[in-house]
Amino acid sequence: MQLDHVNIATPDADGAARLLSDLFGLPVVKRTEVADQGVKVVKLDCGNAVVELTEPLGPDTPVGRFLAKNRPGLHHLCFRTPDIRADVARLKAKGVRFVNEEPTIGAAGLPIVFLHPASTAGVLIELVETRPAAEGCAQ
Ligand code: CO
Numbered sequence: 067m068q069l070d071h072v073n074i075a076t077p078d079a080d081g082a083a084r085l086l087s088d089l090f091g092l093p094v095v096k097r098t099e100v101a102d103q104g105v106k107v108v109k110l111d112c113g114n115a116v117v118e119l120t121e122p123l124g125p126d127t128p129v130g131r132f133l134a135k136n137r138p139g140l141h142h143l144c145f146r147t148p149d150i151r152a153d154v155a156r157l158k159a160k161g162v163r164f165v166n167e168e169p170t171i172g173a174a175g176l177p178i179v180f181l182h183p184a185s186t187a188g189v190l191i192e193l194v195e196t197r198p199a200a201e202g203c204a205q
Contacts, residue, residue: 067145070194071109071116075129075141079121082138083108086117100173105129107173142180142190150177150195157181169195 076082083094092110099106104127110117120141122130132141147153150169158167162185169177177195 067147067193069115070144070146070192070196071118072143073118073120073141073192074139075132075136076119076121076138077133079106079108079119082119083110086110086119092117098173099123103128103173140189142192144178144192144194146196147193148195150179150193153193154179162186165190 074082080097086092087094087110092112094108095111095116096107096109101123104123106121106123108119108121110119120129122128122133124130125134129141154164154167154169158164163182165180165182167179169179172178172194174194179193181191181193183190
C-alpha cells in the first residue's frame with residue numbers, strides 16, 4: 067500500500083510547520099481548519115506523501131484529548147487503498163480490530179476507516195480509498 071500521509075499532533079501547527087519546512091525544505095501546501103474534527107491542519111508536501119500537522123482547536127476534541135495524554139508527535143499513518151471495503155474484509159479476516167470498520171467520509175470527501183493501534187504495532191492507522199497515483203494528501 068502507498069503511504070498517503072503521516073499525521074503529527076502538535077499544540078502549534080504553524081510553528082511545527084515552520085520548523086520542519088526549514089529543516090527539510092518541505093513546502094506548505096495547505097493550511098485549513100476542519101471544524102467538525104476540531105483541528106487546524108497544516109500540510110507539508112514530501113513529494114510522494116504529505117506530513118499533516120494537526121493542532122487541536124480546543125481541549126475537548128480528539129486531538130486535544132490525545133495531547134492531554136501523550137506528548138506531541140506521531141498520531142497516525144494513512145495508507146491508500148483502491149477498495150476500502152475489500153481491505154476491511156481482508157484485515158478483519160486476519161483478526162485486525164478497527165476504530166470504525168464502516169467507512170466514514172473524511173475531510174477530503176473520501177471514504178476512510180481507522181484500524182485500532184492494538185492490532186497495528188501500537189500505531190493508529192487510517193486507510194483512505196483513493197487512486198494509487200493520486201497527487202498529494204487525500205485527507
Ligand atoms: Co489522516
